[in-house]
Amino acid sequence: MLTSLLRVISLLLPALIPSWRFFKTVAPSPRVEYRVIAGPGALDWCEDRPRPQDISVPTILWRMLWNPDWNEQLFLVSCAERMIEEPSQHSLDEILTRVARLLPVGEGLLQIRLVFISRDGEALVKSVEYESEPVPLSRIKGRAA
Amino acid sequence: MSFETTLRLMEILLGLAIAQQSLEHVKPGQLAGNHRVLFALRLALALSMVVGYSAPYGLYGLWVVALWMLHRFQGPYNGGSDKMTLLILTCLCLVELAPDRYWQEMALSxxxxxxxLSYFVSGWVKVMNPIWRNGSALRDVFRYSAYPVSESFRQWADSPRVLWIMGWGVMLLELAFPLALLNPAALKLALVCTAGFHFANACFFGLxxxxxxxLCAYPALIWFQDRIF
Known part of the structure; x- marks a missing residue:
């Protein structure tokens, strides 16, 4: 209880005394990738929620008011960054649960990895910074329900 | 703008902004049922604040829910926007709890x-960084960051001159923002420009x-300028 309280206070203080250092640097950018091992819906590594090629102007304007999917995607970016800076079961569970939710299959093992993209000169470089243990999809989906 | 009008306007704007955020969390699927109930409660508190039905207890309730959200998501769900929400809520709660007008004004100030500072510091850290000064930072944001909402927006990275101008435009706006406090008309013009900047960020990056x-915090600054200068 006391630990949780101290944790909330430590999270509250940066909001009350903000640093406002938005985009001080452009850090390596995370992408969440996943694969499903075994089971009828086995999949090789693919990107979670790839962004669309185009978005219409009406959709952009509508998203000023209703943008839950994109905001969830930004939260996953935060969780991926936290997994590298300060790894926790909470961040891993958030990623696994939210990736599993969008999968049509419920059998097999889900594994995620965090790929960070950065620039080296003019070239873009990808590096895998984290790879989870495979977890039964049924267990994740059961936990989320 | 009077102190009371400022507070009421902020309550309405904040209530609408929190209602919008809460609705997105109430959407089925993203959260467990009991957590969605808390966001439904947050939505109700926000709307009651908009119609002026619940102050100051609605504010206190929203502040407590904001603390719970920090615990639930182990930090902000939506980065700086959650922090600003909590900052505004805290300042409005302090206004309600303050013993006299002096301390109420201090909280809003x-x-x-x-x-x-949110503009000036943000501009300062950018202008001190060579990759922002030469335009490559904004190019990187479009080229490989997680923010552009579509692949077609990444093509902006192929227009370095345009991005250099946009980057310097943002930095100069942010750095010059405090000077707008010297004149009421200049402040309103600056706020229109910064609102346009946030709108562009919403369109390009989904923020x-x-x-x-x-926008919810703007009335506080208009009141502050009128009170101090």
């Missing part, structure tokens, strides 16, 4: 100063919550 929540 703190928010106004933080709003100015819709930033747009609405930063």
């Amino acid at each position: 703190y928010l106004a100063v933080q709003l100015v 819709n919550r930033f747009f609405w929540i930063w």
Whole structure:
């Protein structure tokens, strides 16, 4: 209880005394990738929620008011960054649960990895910074329900 | 703008912004049922604040839910916009709890100063960084960051001259923002420009919550300018 309280206070203080250092640097950018091992819906590594090629102007304007999917995607970016800076079961569970939710299959093992993209000169470089243990999809989906 | 009008306007804007955020969390699927109930409660508190039905207890309730959200998501769900929401809520709660007008004004002034800093510090850290000065930072944002909402927006990275101009435009706006406090008309013009900046961020990078929540703090700055200068 006391630990949780101290944790909330430590999270509250940066909001009350903000640093406002938005985009001080452009850090390596995370992408969440996943694969499903075994089971009828086995999949090789693919990107979670790839962004669309185009978005219409009406959709952009509508998203000023209703943008839950994109905001969830930004939260996953935060969780991926936290997994590298300060790894926790909470961040891993958030990623696994939210990736599993969008999968049509419920059998097999889900594994995620965090790929960070950065620039080296003019070239873009990808590096895998984290790879989870495979977890039964049924267990994740059961936990989320 | 009077102190009371400022507070009421902020309550309405904040209530609408929090209602918008809460609705997105109430959407089925993203959260467990009991957590969605808490966001439904947050939505109700926000709407009651909009119609002027619940102050100050609605504010206190929203502040407590904001603390719970920090615990639930182990930090902000939506980065800076959640932090600004909590900052505005805290300052408005302090106004309600303050023993007299002097301390009420201090609480609102703190928010106004933080709003100015949110632009100035952000501009300062950028202008001190060579990759922002030469335009490559904004190019990187479009080229490989997680923010552009579509692949076609990444093509902006192929227009370095345009991005250099846009980057310097943002930095100069942010750095010059405190000077706008010297004149009421200049402040309103600056706020229109910064609102346009947030709108562009919402369109390009999907940061819709930033747009609405930063607007909520603008009345505090208009009141502050009128009170101090």
